Amino acid sequence: MGERPLRRSVLTQRERQVIRLIAEACSIKDIAEKLGLSPKTVEAHKASAMHKLKIRTIAELVRYAIRCKLVTP
Incomplete structure (x- = not known):
């Protein structure tokens, strides 16, 4: 399994x-409340980001967030 390129600019x-808050272990509901969005909208942003980055799991998404310094490990 090769490393994916860091494609932060496409997001x-x-x-x-949304990725940062997911990586910080916030639930979709919590993220929606923090950002003033509906949970469905948060899910849409998450799905869009994962599609753009060709990421399939939350674990991969968290690893991406750490590699791009959206969060600190």
């Missing part, structure tokens, strides 16, 4: 926010 600011 919107909101997608990066």
